[in-house]
Amino acid sequence: MEAFTRAMARIPLEDNFNDVINKAQRGWQISDADLAKRAEVSPEDLAAVKSGQPIDAVIRRVARHLKLSPDALEVLTYKRWYPQLPDFPKGFAAFNTAWDDMTVNSYLIWDPRTRTAAAFDTGATCQAMLDLISTEGLTLRYIFLTHTHPDHIADLPRLAAETQAEVWASELEPAPHPGARTFKENAHFHVGAIAIKTLYTFGHSPGMTTYFVTGLSWPIAFVGDSVFASSMGGSATHFADQFRNNREKIFTLPRDTVLACGHGPLTTLAQEKQHNPFYAR
Secondary structure (H helix, E strand, O other): HHHHHHHHHHHOOOOOHHHHHHHHHHHHOOOHHHHHHHOOHHHHHHHHHHOOOOOOOHHHHHHHHHOHHHHHHHHHHOOOOOOOOOOOOOEEEEEEEEEEOOOEEEEEEOOOOOOOOEEEEEOOHHHHHHHHHHHOEEEEEEEEEOOOOOHHHOOHHHHHHOOOOOOEOOOOOOOOOOOEEOOOOOOOEEEEEEEOOOOOOOOOOOOOOOEEEEOOOOOOOEEOOOOOOEOOOOOOOOOHHHHHHHHHHHHOOOOEEEEEOOOOOOOOOHHHHHOOOOOOO
């Protein structure tokens, strides 16, 4: 399992500072002209920042009008922070697989005593996950989907077929898989001594679900594309829902909760409260 943890440590942050600006501007539906006027910056300087040019004064002015933390956005601009990764001695593995020009994460947890396991998404390929299941002598009982975007469930048919695990997803976004089951919010599952609770954090997709898990070395939330280290999932139409659900359901979890994101590195809630431009204050 150590190999998987080290691989995650090398994953770059999902979004750069201009990605965050563009995502927030699109989400709050503020035009370039309106944003430049509100922030009292020139259209030319705004365009330069949005294309990735670091102009400090413009970045800080724009941040305030996009409900972003200027300090956290400046730290992201100059890449002064990367999340410190928590240690899971047993019962947890993370997988990062290539999908087109990006990478996507999937995860596996298991109870060391009963050897029963649960997967969260499949990524582009589940081969490494299947290898670990075999090596550790695990029985995969559940496949939980954070959402059904293609990069997150690309290898679902194979993982389900080879393990005979139950496939579960939100009733708001059922899995496109024969025999898949759906749950309501606040559903509870158990894998040995490990407890799993479903939280609806929709916005980026209609049924985006966060799975809050206790019973491992640290509490951990499998958040899909709800939150990334230093960023969050975008939406051109339901961004306000995503923003609110993140704040009310993820950012109210215990501060030592690990966030297992759909893209980018692992992080923790405590670190995101300080470094995520959308939520740092």
